[in-house]
Amino acid sequence: LLNLDHPVKEAAASWARAELDDPDLVERDRECRFWAEGWRRIADHGVLRGPVAPEYGGAGRDLVHTILTIEGLGLGCRDDGLILAVGSQVLSVQHTLERFGSPEQIQRWLPELVSGRAIGAFSMSEPHSGSDAYSLTTTATPTSEGYRLDGTKAWVTMAPVADVFIVFASTNLELGRWGISTFLIPADTPGLLVGENQPKMGMRTTPFADLTFDGCIVPADARMGAEGAGASIFSSAMEAERAFLLAGAVGALERNLGDTIAYARTREQFGQPIGTFQAISHELAKAKLAHEAARTLLYKAAALYTQGSPSMMAAALAKLAASEASLSGALTAVQVHGARGYVTEFGVERDLRNNIGGLIYGGASGIQRNIVARLLGLPA
Ligand SMILES: Cc1cc2nc3c(=O)[nH]c(=O)nc-3n(C[C@H](O)[C@H](O)[C@H](O)COP(=O)(O)OP(=O)(O)OC[C@H]3O[C@@H](n4cnc5c(N)ncnc54)[C@H](O)[C@@H]3O)c2cc1C
The missing domain is CATH 1.10.540.10 (Acyl-CoA dehydrogenase/oxidase, N-terminal domain)
Structure with missing residues (x-):
């Protein structure tokens, strides 16, 4: 590795x-x-x-x-x-x-x-419950036919093209997180309305949308796991998703860094390659350090998870390192490319926009820091 x-x-x-x-x-x-x-x-x-x-x-x-x-x-x-x-x-x-x-x-x-x-798509977030995911208000009311879902889910990656959704909803709001259950719901279920693809700053080629449940009846066997097990299913899912979803971004950072180094070696100003200016080369050295650290943490989290060892700390650290390294590396790329980095044509600015989302999806950075602090024994 x-x-x-x-x-x-x-x-x-x-x-x-x-x-x-x-x-x-x-x-x-x-x-x-x-x-x-x-x-x-x-x-x-x-x-x-x-x-x-x-x-x-x-x-x-x-x-x-x-x-x-x-x-x-x-x-x-x-x-x-x-x-x-x-x-x-x-x-x-x-x-x-x-x-x-x-x-x-x-x-x-x-x-x-x-x-x-x-x-498929994974739907937890709601307009009023993001980081505080367990305060969701979408309900799954038990009925003679199974469950009736009502509520709105938000920011669901791939929703506009999805055939099936993993959805978290409460069968009993009074029980808080212990009232949350998980459902597997086909996109063509009556009462489920998938919103339009929402334009966004970055990751624009991944469509995402809201879901509206309006008296959406699903059979009892649409539930995944026991009633009330939704929070623990979500928590386990996030342990896998949190850091590993950023694996692509770590690869993209390596590409971005390689392209930027190549550019710094060939672009000449004042009669010499700009990469010979320490102001440029040190920024690239910093980006290299951040990339290596992120990659190593990502592999560590993956290895721990694969062998069944506790990986929550490693995953939170890897998510923070990967998202921050990708974003700062993309900003460095724009700076090194000058105006070429700023215009749309060359795609350098696209990487910068794409990497801002990494601070938010899979659990926002503040929440990752809370996890680290809590595991350090500090109140978060
Ligand atoms: C590109 C993209 C794809 C997404 N895909 C999905 C998806 O497929 N499925 C899905 O369910 N959701 C998805 N989301 C939603 C994502 O999970 C939420 O945006 C995320 O959990 C943050 O919630 P929020 O946006 O409501 O922000 P908020 O929770 O309102 O947070 C706003 C800010 O406050 C900070 N904050 C909040 N609480 C605390 C705290 N206790 N301590 C410190 N800081 C705090 C956060 O770190 C953040 O900076 C996606 C989001 C994006 C941007």
Whole structure:
């Protein structure tokens, strides 16, 4: 894992360079358009099968292999939004379904998801409950037919193109977090309205939208896990999602850094390459340090998680390191490229916009610091 050119990562990167180089990326980014053809190529290449058990169509790889693959895709593919979509499907949706779904739910959906024929989305956040996720107000009222869902979910990655949703709702608001349950709900269920793709600052090629549940009736067997187990399912899901969702961003940072170093070596001002100015080279040295630290923490979190050891601290540290390194590295890239970094045409500014989201999704940075502080024995 200490090898920067790990063969799994390199294989994914060189495949992505060849197959996921979309000439329309700048245009699609402007129009907030998902690349369905790129998604199909990724699925056909078997990427989504990675960590899922072979009996459900998966490749049975461990999570470290999956992280290296997603990192390699981030390194080789300039469409950061597409790679975020892969992370969401593999880590947030498939991994959660495989661990907590009923045998029927798994049989029905997992083979479809790993083949890429179906797209899944993970829906916890609401307009009034983000970091304080367990204060959600979407209700799942028990009825003779199963449950009736009412409420609004927010910021759901891939919602506009999703076929199925993992949804958290309360069966008893008075019980707070212990009243939260998890449901697996097909997108075409009557009473579920998927909103329009919402334009956003970055990661524009990953569509996202709100969900409205208005008297949405689901059968009792749509529930995942026991009634009231939603908070613990969410917490487990976040342990996998938190840091590993940033694997693509760590790969993208390596690409960004490589491009920026190459530019600094060739762009000349005052008769010499700008990389010979210490003001530039030291910024790149700082970005290199941040990248290496983020990568190492990411691998540590993945290794601990894979061997079943406590990984919450490592995951929170990795998420902080990866999101902050990616953002500061992208800002350095813009500065080093000057006006070329600022205009849309070259895509350097896109990386900067894309990486701001890393401070928010998968649990905002303040929440990661709270986790670290709490595990240090400090009140958070
Ligand atoms: C690109 C993107 C994709 C997303 N995809 C999904 C998805 O697929 N599914 C889903 O359910 N959600 C998704 N989200 C939503 C995301 O999980 C939330 O935005 C996130 O949890 C933060 O919630 P919030 O936006 O309501 O901010 P708030 O919770 O209102 O936080 C605002 C600020 O206050 C800080 N803060 C809040 N509480 C504390 C505290 N106790 N201590 C210190 N600081 C604090 C936060 O760190 C943040 O800086 C996505 C968001 C983005 C940007």
